[in-house]
Amino acid sequence: MTATNKVGIFAVVFGAAYAVIYVISTEVNLPLLTYHPATGDIGLLYQPPGRGPAMYWYGWMLTSLIGASALALIATVVPEPWLQRTLIFGAAGAVLYLAVYTLALAVYEHASVELQFLENRWWSVAVAAAAAAAVSLLVPARWAQRLWPGWAWVVPLGAIAVLTYYLTPYFTR
């Protein structure tokens, strides 16, 4: 993808950023608005259910839309190699965090001594961030010259995996 190809950069980064922000919005519950379908009322940000259920889906989409649009606009003015390395950092960080935290919990579970600090996810975040930073810096220069168009589907696919995983309680009870 050439550096002058701003539309392409916007499209790819928008999709990737939206997927990440959407996952965070759903899991942390960060809706920009709340819709109450029984009464037709719309409220700003998170609101608890009133008369009838509350819907946050539209709010999560709006939160993600604003965040992703802003990040995609910023991406169009960032040098492409920096952008590519940032996305490598993010993707590697997410995968490494999953691996490190899973390993930490397994060690905590089976250790014969008390290692309660392993339960704290911030240790795993720190380790994953450090390793991802190393990966993004050490990646061959030819891989970091251009924005990889594949981010447009790899990041959303990862988001699907996380979103589906968080819904497993519906299928196991």
Next chain:
Amino acid sequence: MVFWTTLLIMHGLLAIALLGAVTHQAVALWLPVRAAAGGFVGRFRAVPSHAYVTAIIVLYVLTFVMGAWIYTHYRYTARLALEQLRFFKVVGAFEVKEHLAVIGLILLPAYWYFWRPPLSPDYAAARRQVTLLLALLIWANFLIGHIVNNGRGFGS
């Protein structure tokens, strides 16, 4: 009730048109015919895949908007009944559907860009992969929608 049923049927019809278009495109892209198309399957694979792009984008957005509208009614009618009946798998399937629909929607800008004429060989791989993912999402949502609708049955 007639109003929401009409919307649901329109949503379903749009989804069928979208399913046909994206399946045509994905098959023609991943399994193109090398010789003159003969039978039904050959002709199915022989369509010009780029001709479907605008139709797929428009149909996806229309289907999504209509689904998002019907969702408001589902949330305080059908879903409450499904929860009371402890049909948690059906409720969960719909939760998956809403997320997949959003992911499909956000693929569209890149999808449109990769399919812009003249088709760039630089994006050949990304074009194939994004189209395949979009097709899989649309198939998954179509099937989930059908299953969820069967959870209570038409008009129940």
